[in-house]
Amino acid sequence: MTSAAFPAFAYQGDTLHCEGVSLVSLAEAVGTPTYVYSRGAIEAAYRAYDAALAGIDHLICYSVKANSSLGILDVLARLGAGADIVSGGELHRWIAAGGDPAKVVFSGVGKTEAEMRDALAAGIGAFNVESTEEIEVLDQVARAAGVRARVALRVNPDVDAQTHPYISTGLTQNKFGIAAAAARDAFRRAADLPGLEVRGIDCHIGSQLTKTSPFSDAIARLCELILTLAGEGIVLSDLDIGGGLGIDYGKDGDPPPPSHGEYGAAVKQALAALGDHPIRLLVEPGRSIVGPAGVLLTRVLYNKDNEVKHFTIVDAAMNDLMRPSFYGSHHPMRPVRATSAAPRTTDVVGPICETGDFLARDRALPPLARGELLAIGAAGAYGFTMSSNYNTRPRAAEVLVAGERWTVIRERETLEHLLRGERTAG
Ligand code: LLP
Numbered sequence: 011m012t013s014a015a016f017p018a019f020a021y022q023g024d025t026l027h028c029e030g031v032s033l034v035s036l037a038e039a040v041g042t043p044t045y046v047y048s049r050g051a052i053e054a055a056y057r058a059y060d061a062a063l064a065g066i067d068h069l070i071c072y073s074v075k076a077n078s079s080l081g082i083l084d085v086l087a088r089l090g091a092g093a094d095i096v097s098g099g100e101l102h103r104w105i106a107a108g109g110d111p112a113k114v115v116f117s118g119v120g121k122t123e124a125e126m127r128d129a130l131a132a133g134i135g136a137f138n139v140e141s142t143e144e145i146e147v148l149d150q151v152a153r154a155a156g157v158r159a160r161v162a163l164r165v166n167p168d169v170d171a172q173t174h175p176y177i178s179t180g181l182t183q184n185k186f187g188i189a190a191a192a193a194r195d196a197f198r199r200a201a202d203l204p205g206l207e208v209r210g211i212d213c214h215i216g217s218q219l220t221k222t223s224p225f226s227d228a229i230a231r232l233c234e235l236i237l238t239l240a241g242e243g244i245v246l247s248d249l250d251i252g253g254g255l256g257i258d259y260g261k262d263g264d265p266p267p268p269s270h271g272e273y274g275a276a277v278k279q280a281l282a283a284l285g286d287h288p289i290r291l292l293v294e295p296g297r298s299i300v301g302p303a304g305v306l307l308t309r310v311l312y313n314k315d316n317e318v319k320h321f322t323i324v325d326a327a328m329n330d331l332m333r334p335s336f337y338g339s340h341h342p343m344r345p346v347r348a349t350s351a352a353p354r355t356t357d358v359v360g361p362i363c364e365t366g367d368f369l370a371r372d373r374a375l376p377p378l379a380r381g382e383l384l385a386i387g388a389a390g391a392y393g394f395t396m397s398s399n400y401n402t403r404p405r406a407a408e409v410l411v412a413g414e415r416w417t418v419i420r421e422r423e424t425l426e427h428l429l430r431g432e433r434t435a436g
Pocket of ligand 1: 073117214218255295
């Protein structure tokens with residue numbers, strides 16, 4: 011789980027630490043399950059993008075869906091990041107965390123008119139418009155508000171991101187973006203509408219990308235369109251290439267994600283097709299900014315065996331970290347107390363009443379007795395944000411560590427929180 015680039019989670023003595031804080035002490039102070047994030051790792055990941063794109067005019071719009079907790083957004087806002095949002099709720103969070111609305115891009119296939127109005131009132135940077143119908147609606151909403159909406163049109167470049175089918179978004183069979191063949195007409199129409207100011211072109215081909223070639227292919231298609239449109243007098247100043255790099259989930263045999271350097275070089279090479287057409291590049295990384303920076307800390311409740319399997323029953327479950335049961339994802343795991351005991355094969359499962367409630371299957375782990383702690387790695391992205399209250403389980407606490415200091419950035423939910431707003435019909 012420790013990466014050479016940033017030792018955010020490493021053993022000090024026999025105890026796993028996040029930066030300078032012992033995960034044993036944290037679990038005692040805050041309880042489990044708890045998400046623990048390294049501030050240093052988040053900052054380093056952001057700076058790695060900034061460095062990789064140095065030399066090109068760029069804006070890093072952190073994809074809020076990956077982890078939208080105020081304490082995390084605050085770290086990114088302070089670094090000067092923009093935000094990629096997909097709902098009015100995410101905009102509300104970004105502004106509440108002190109983020110700059112002018113650096114916001116609003117993506118998503120189903121924006122409501124109310125969300126459009128609120129985003130216009132907040133003065134967001136641009137709407138990434140995803141359909142021809144949305145173009146018309148946004149024009150009307152903007153005109154009614156007496157403003158012009160800055161827009162980029164999201165084009166579906168029909169590029170295979172070579173990732174899990176649920177998180178692949180740039181193919182014709184996916185619901186996202188405007189089909190490449192219809193894009194020129196859509197740009198012409200948008201350019202004619204008085205409520206819209208057409209600024210850019212956007213795409214997002216998928217998540218957990220482990221190669222740079224899909225990025226290069228997508229950029230090549232968009233550059234072609236930019237040049238064609240410029241020939242028709244529609245001059246775009248922004249090119250948004252969507253989400254960022256994949257991350258290492260610690261599974262043997264999986265291809266390692268490309269380095270930021272490799273990514274930066276591929277992007278720059280693909281952009282060269284634009285010649286002297288000036289462009290600002292926008293990127294919307296989420297997973298690679300916060301994913302490796304977080305672990306889910308959980309405590310063993312029980313061990314049990316049957317004829318064929320050993321189960322390690324922990325106090326975190328699929329409602330806390332949905333990725334293993336939803337996508338079959340692999341997350342690396344480390345016992346918080348280092349041990350030299352020989353590993354055995356176990357299923358790490360939670361207390362939820364579903365066979366699908368597992369965090370790992372057939373995993374080699376040293377024996378962990380009742381009460382021992384386990385850290386589930388690469389959990390900082392799409393961990394807490396996808397968590398739910400299934401089985402009426404309060405959602406986990408979240409802690410942000412900086413050096414030897416730690417802050418509870420989200421308190422564990424209470425049973426009062428869970429019943430809020432409910433009533434009986436009598
Ligand atoms: N921009 C747009 C328009 C997106 O839809 C996404 C992710 C991103 C940026 C950020 O992509 P990233 O840099 O994180 O790859 N829940 C899934 C991931 C869903 C991603 C959805 N869109 C998971 O746990 O793997």
